[in-house]
Amino acid sequence: MKMVYPDPADILNFRLTIEPDEGIYKGGVFDFTFAINQNYPHEAPKVRCTQKIYHPNLDLEGNVCLNILREDWKPVLNLSSVLVGLQYLFLEPNPDDPLNKDAAEDLRRNRDAFAANVKTSMRGGTVRGQTFDRVLK
Numbered sequence: 233m234k235m236v237y238p239d240p241a242d243i244l245n246f247r248l249t250i251e252p253d254e255g256i257y258k259g260g261v262f263d264f265t266f267a268i269n270q271n272y273p274h275e276a277p278k279v280r281c282t283q284k285i286y287h288p289n290l291d292l293e294g295n296v297c298l299n300i301l302r303e304d305w306k307p308v309l310n311l312s313s314v315l316v317g318l319q320y321l322f323l324e325p326n327p328d329d330p331l332n333k334d335a336a337e338d339l340r341r342n343r344d345a346f347a348a349n350v351k352t353s354m355r356g357g358t359v360r361g362q363t364f365d366r367v368l369k
Contacts, residue, residue, distance in 0.1 A: 233251070235249075244269070244272075245268070247266070248264045248265075248315070249261060250264070250322060254323065255322060255323045256322075256346070260285075260354050260368060262285065262322070262367060263281065264282065264296070264318065266311075273307040273308075279301055280293075280294040280295060285367060286349055286359050286362070287322075288327050288332055288335040288336035289326055289329065289332070291332055292362065295331055296318070296321075297329055298317045300314060334360050355368060
């Protein structure tokens with residue numbers, strides 16, 4: 233995991249790179265932007281994936297479905313909680329709370345076929361008519 237601050241004077245906006253070393257998404261490099269507003273910690277940070285990836289909990293626009301970024305956010309949570317949550321989404325995608333319903337359906341129906349779709353998408357291939365960004369190292 234790597235954090236980059238495009239503007240060192242602005243520590244409330246940064247980029248995060250996650251490189252899973254196990255699981256279905258192993259070998260991928262995934263970039264997220266974080267925007268923390270003035271209401272933090274009373275309001276969750278805004279997190280987006282900058283790449284188009286095939287994942288049940290990320291839509292094609294990069295929105296992230298993670299409970300602690302929405303209804304389960306509490307001021308006692310911190311950025312570390314969010315980072316762990318994002319890492320966990322790559323280890324255990326959650327088909328029960330999807331933003332990408334097609335990917336969630338594929339995961340529920342056939343985990344092996346889902347894994348094959350993930351590999352195709354990570355190479356920049358097309359799955360279900362959508363072409364994805366190449367994210368392999």
